[in-house]
Amino acid sequence: MNDDPQDLKQRVNRRQLLKLLGTVGVTPIAARLLPDLLPHLSDASPAQDKTESRRIRQWVLVFDLRKCEGCVTIGEAPQCIEACNAEHFVPKGQEWIKVFEMESPGGHSFFLPRPCMQCENPPCLNVCPVGATYMNEEGVVLVNHERCIGCRMCMAACPYAARVFNWEQPENPPGATFATYSPEYPVPHRQGTVEKCMLCAHRTMDGKLPACVEGCPMYAIYLGDLTEDIATNGKDVVKLSLFLASNSAYRLKEELGTRPRVFYIPGHGQESGHDIDEHRPVIPARSWQEQGVSLDDPQGGH
Amino acid sequence: MDTLTDMQQAERKLEVVVLRPLTQTSRRWYVWTASLLVIVGIGIVAYINQLANGLAVTGMRDRVIWGLYITNFVFFIGISHAGTLISAILRTTHAEWRRPVTRMAELITVVALSIGGLMPVIDLGRPDRIPFLLQYGKISSPIVWDFISIATYLTASLMYLYLPLIPDFALAYDRLRGATSSIRLKLYGLLSLGWLDLPEQRRRLTRGINIMMILIIPIAISVHTVVSWIFSMTMRAGWNSTIFGPYFVVGAIFSGIAGIITVMYVFRRIYHLEDYITAKHFRYLSYLLLAFDLIYLYFTFAEYLTTGYKMEEGENFLLRELLVGQYSLFFWVFVVGGLLIPATIIILPWTRKIPLLVLGSILVNIGMWLKRFVIVVPSLALPLLPTEWGVYIPTWVEIAISAAAFAGFALIFTLATKLIPIISVWEMKEGWERGLTARAPEPARSAPTLAPLAADTGGADEP
Ligand code: SF4
Numbered sequence: 053m054n055d056d057p058q059d060l061k062q063r064v065n066r067r068q069l070l071k072l073l074g075t076v077g078v079t080p081i082a083a084r085l086l087p088d089l090l091p092h093l094s095d096a097s098p099a100q101d102k103t104e105s106r107r108i109r110q111w112v113l114v115f116d117l118r119k120c121e122g123c124v125t126i127g128e129a130p131q132c133i134e135a136c137n138a139e140h141f142v143p144k145g146q147e148w149i150k151v152f153e154m155e156s157p158g159g160h161s162f163f164l165p166r167p168c169m170q171c172e173n174p175p176c177l178n179v180c181p182v183g184a185t186y187m188n189e190e191g192v193v194l195v196n197h198e199r200c201i202g203c204r205m206c207m208a209a210c211p212y213a214a215r216v217f218n219w220e221q222p223e224n225p226p227g228a229t230f231a232t233y234s235p236e237y238p239v240p241h242r243q244g245t246v247e248k249c250m251l252c253a254h255r256t257m258d259g260k261l262p263a264c265v266e267g268c269p270m271y272a273i274y275l276g277d278l279t280e281d282i283a284t285n286g287k288d289v290v291k292l293s294l295f296l297a298s299n300s301a302y303r304l305k306e307e308l309g310t311r312p313r314v315f316y317i318p319g320h321g322q323e324s325g326h327d328i329d330e331h332r333p334v335i336p337a338r339s340w341q342e343q344g345v346s347l348d349d350p351q352g353g354h
Numbered sequence: 355m356d357t358l359t360d361m362q363q364a365e366r367k368l369e370v371v372v373l374r375p376l377t378q379t380s381r382r383w384y385v386w387t388a389s390l391l392v393i394v395g396i397g398i399v400a401y402i403n404q405l406a407n408g409l410a411v412t413g414m415r416d417r418v419i420w421g422l423y424i425t426n427f428v429f430f431i432g433i434s435h436a437g438t439l440i441s442a443i444l445r446t447t448h449a450e451w452r453r454p455v456t457r458m459a460e461l462i463t464v465v466a467l468s469i470g471g472l473m474p475v476i477d478l479g480r481p482d483r484i485p486f487l488l489q490y491g492k493i494s495s496p497i498v499w500d501f502i503s504i505a506t507y508l509t510a511s512l513m514y515l516y517l518p519l520i521p522d523f524a525l526a527y528d529r530l531r532g533a534t535s536s537i538r539l540k541l542y543g544l545l546s547l548g549w550l551d552l553p554e555q556r557r558r559l560t561r562g563i564n565i566m567m568i569l570i571i572p573i574a575i576s577v578h579t580v581v582s583w584i585f586s587m588t589m590r591a592g593w594n595s596t597i598f599g600p601y602f603v604v605g606a607i608f609s610g611i612a613g614i615i616t617v618m619y620v621f622r623r624i625y626h627l628e629d630y631i632t633a634k635h636f637r638y639l640s641y642l643l644l645a646f647d648l649i650y651l652y653f654t655f656a657e658y659l660t661t662g663y664k665m666e667e668g669e670n671f672l673l674r675e676l677l678v679g680q681y682s683l684f685f686w687v688f689v690v691g692g693l694l695i696p697a698t699i700i701i702l703p704w705t706r707k708i709p710l711l712v713l714g715s716i717l718v719n720i721g722m723w724l725k726r727f728v729i730v731v732p733s734l735a736l737p738l739l740p741t742e743w744g745v746y747i748p749t750w751v752e753i754a755i756s757a758a759a760f761a762g763f764a765l766i767f768t769l770a771t772k773l774i775p776i777i778s779v780w781e782m783k784e785g786w787e788r789g790l791t792a793r794a795p796e797p798a799r800s801a802p803t804l805a806p807l808a809a810d811t812g813g814a815d816e817p
């Protein structure tokens with residue numbers, strides 16, 4: 053990002069936002085009701101950094117599939133998954149970002165990483181009976197694990213199978229009991245609640261790139277901001293809209309009206325030297341235990 | 355006593371027969387109740403195990419996230435429609451033959467709703483957070499709709515069960531003096547709310563029942579509609595349907611009627627109610643069953659043809675698995691065993707006999723359970739992204755809890771028969787008084803009919 057990291061922290065607080073809404077003609081009554089209707093506007097949000105800027109980031113991810121080769125050419129498991137596992141101490145058996153091998157019309161295949169799509173119209177959010185799934189002001193769909201009752205209605209509703217469930221008490225890293233839980237960084241993990249990718253809300257908040265973006269050795273993943281129309285993979289910075297348009301980006305199951313905030317640029321890993329005639333399956337990713345990370349490690353985040 | 359009219363004699367006999375189970379308990383009853391208790395006990399052990407170790411002890415995993423519990427949920431909520439809705443419809447349409455069966459029907463509703471409502475709770479990952487539904491309930495969620503409508507239905511059907519019980523509690527209070535414990539007698543006295551059969555009381559009771567019977571119909575319909583909406587508010591193949599509401603309501607009434615027929619038969623046998631529950635009751639109810647069988651068949655056909663014809667990818671996958679693939683056994687047992695065979699039994703005059711009708715009803719409910727299973731599971735197992743089909747094999751925990759649900763259903767019923775008269779005595783009497791001005795009923799025959807639902811075919815009353 054060519055941004056000053058400090059800048060990333062800039063966001064309005066609730067009062068400012070309400071004032072803003074008031075000035076654009078929302079009646080005061082509606083403004084009063086809004087915090088109830090939209091939980092992400094409430095003070096519970098840890099995003100309290102106050103700056104003069106009123107800009108609210110609207111995060112998106114872009115996967116450049118011309119670069120993604122499922123990490124098969126380097127003989128590794130997908131590094132985005134492993135980085136994610138280590139970052140969040142993802143419970144064993146779960147993958148918040150998955151890499152699928154997809155069949156292309158010609159009979160060959162390509163690789164498709166699938167995080168949570170951070171839908172703008174998220175079916176998972178609409179069906180949650182207790183408001184445990186909510187959207188923060190940056191358009192990231194989060195789960196409050198202290199609220200989730202474990203009904204799994206959201207899993208039934210998500211058309212991208214992005215959600216996973218803690219069927220048993222997951223193993224947490226030593227010391228995790230003392231970690232401060234927040235929906236942005238849901239450690240420790242809890243039995244009977246639902247989990248998913250939350251676009252590393254805890255990292256973007258601190259001006260860092262999501263773990264998968266940083267972990268990708270091919271620089272295939274971009275974090276973008278719709279507000280500023282910019283995106284970066286940690287190496288290059290591009291103008292988001294132009295990048296998407298000029299490379300014929302698409303979204304998954306666009307016809308469902310979920311308005312995903314994850315974009316794909318078609319390709320089959322050609323820019324990373326993937327030979328389309330050579331078939332190599334995706335290698336299973338290692339869990340955080342297998343990678344031997346602990347809460348004190350720098351990638352452990354906190 | 356020698357001056358008693360035929361009518362009075364008939365009434366006496368009815369009272370004796372109906373009140374007998376309240377005071378006399380056979381050894382078989384204890385054995386039966388004990389075995390049910392054992393099954394329920396095993397289910398409770400299984401649930402404790404699940405609470406301790408998490409839902410990991412079930413066969414559900416990240417792909418197939420719902421299984422037997424949700425299947426049972428839909429099944430029992432379906433059965434619950436038997437009761438109240440049917441008794442409400444029969445009361446509203448003044449079908450006189452309803453009189454001996456309404457009580458059982460209403461009882462089925464209350465019991466099935468309680469068991470059914472428990473199922474999603476057992477399915478929850480965090481049952482300790484149930485109060486959150488009240489605290490944070492979000493009206494946009496189908497689960498909240500379900501919560502509200504099931505709670506309403508349960509309240510309403512409890513009232514609907516209780517109101518017509520008032521005069522019968524008074525009767526029990528009068529007749530059982532000395533024959534039962536004083537605590538129980540006190541309870542009957544209390545529950546009868548000082549019923550003296552005054553004209554004013556009767557008027558009020560009738561009004562109360564009339565209001566409830568009308569109210570209950572939309573409530574019952576709303577319940578199964580929102581149950582279906584848990585599924586059809588998602589975009590999954592097989593669930594993404596506009597007709598799920600009515601489809602489920604019809605299915606619920608269908609399996610509910612079959613439930614009544616089965617329960618009626620059991621009570622008739624055990625408590626010797628042959629004089630009151632006659633072949634006519636089985637016949638009329640099976641005509642109703644046939645009607646709903648055919649409507650359900652029609653809905654099933656309409657649902658699968660309209661999606662199958664277009665062969666959208668997900669629907670295509672799903673339909674293939676249902677019709678010829680891994681779920682085809684379940685599906686065809688449902689179609690043939692749950693719809694076609696029962697319909698044939700009812701249509702053919704020479705199979706329209708009580709035992710066969712009961713067999714048909716049992717088949718209907720086996721079929722309908724399977725149908726609910728193939729609604730819930732395959733749509734979840736269907737790959738949303740290019741993966742294999744999800745696998746779901748229920749574990750002993752789920753099977754034990756499901757068995758406990760069925761045993762619990764039977765158990766509550768069994769216990770209830772020891773507390774409340776299983777036939778509405780005063781309504782029977784009212785029917786006789788109204789129906790016959792000159793001739794006292796001969797109890798050996800069927801109850802009189804003023805407005806039978808379907809014409810009597812003239813077939814023999816007893817097979
Ligand atoms: S599982 Fe949790 S997050 Fe998902 S719908 Fe239920 S309560 Fe909401």
Ligand code: SF4
Nearest residue numbers: 168169171174176210
């Ligand atoms: S991809 Fe699934 S989990 Fe993520 S926001 Fe969309 S519906 Fe919700």
